[in-house]
Amino acid sequence: MEVILDKAQNQLQQNLPFVLYCKPNSDMVIGLFQQNDELYKVHDFTEKGFVFASFDGNQTYLIPENQSEIAGVVCDKKKGDVFEREFKDPSAATKNNFERLVAKGIQAIEKDEFKKVVLSRKETVDLVDFDLATVFEKLVRLYPATFVYCFFHPKVGMWLGATPEQLLKANVNVFETMALAGTQKDSGSGEIIWEKKEKEEQQYVTDYIVSVLQGVALEVSVTQPYSVKAGSVWHIKTDIWGVLNSNSSLQQVIHLLHPTPAVCGLPKEQSKAFILENENYDRSFYTGFLGELNSSFATDSVSSNLFVNLRCMQIVASQAYLYMGCGITKDSVPEKEWSESINKSMTMKKVL
């Protein structure tokens, strides 16, 4: 992996865009190293390369395949010791603000403004000797079942993450996606039992995804929900796959899916409006999406493999901004949602 990490460091020193990533359960780290510092935009999702899109849909950038040097190396995902730093707890004011936001979300649900909303926060952490190569390697080793990435563009900044959530995998007209929601901390033992609240918040996601895909697909298949581990938390997951109509475009399908109720809410427009009005910060690329767009570099055929940007952080000077959100329903308890956000923040804190 050293060769590709050196290439990334080099690119960074020259202030040139790049992305490094490793797909879930793969041992291949792929890098796209753009040969100029232009900020390319995605216009209609027929472009080829690596896409990086914001939550609000206003920024959809591309590292184009035909402007980049592309490299892939096999990496060793073997676990070694990972030194963990201690972090001080967020302040009481931060906790109060988040709990107040959650309480406001619950009230809006009780008033029937929407059924579910995903509310999030941003936490700033001071960095100590941040080294991109070390952090990326830790991400790959600690979270082998997630999509691990580091994206850099001089006009966008640097983002890293290890997301468990796929937005869409599409190869010609065959697609795969998932409904992922509901969280509990890994206790290290015993059977994973889910409460009604978590089952319901995940079911909303499944129902939404299936219903929008039925409008553009010949067939849609769904598994039963099951538990999956992502870092030190568990989620409920349903696999969804099928065949798209021959006249449906990738742009149309992405537009229907993003943002799903796993990161926004239900109904989409009402919950999104609540988020934009009440969260009081800009999610930027958190809960956006990223990944291979019509790429042909990782497989023999042209395909897209997109993920939702969760469990991620933005590096700005000597600080990291960590982002985490929680699905709120009528049965949410603000203090529990706060703890859930703390648990989710550990995914990134463990590698810093």
Ligand SMILES: C=C(O[C@H]1C=CC=C(C(=O)O)[C@@H]1O)C(=O)O
């Ligand atoms: C919005 C996030 O997670 C989503 C994905 C899985 C479980 C979630 C939850 O339990 O709330 C969220 O829907 C996040 O990690 O910031």
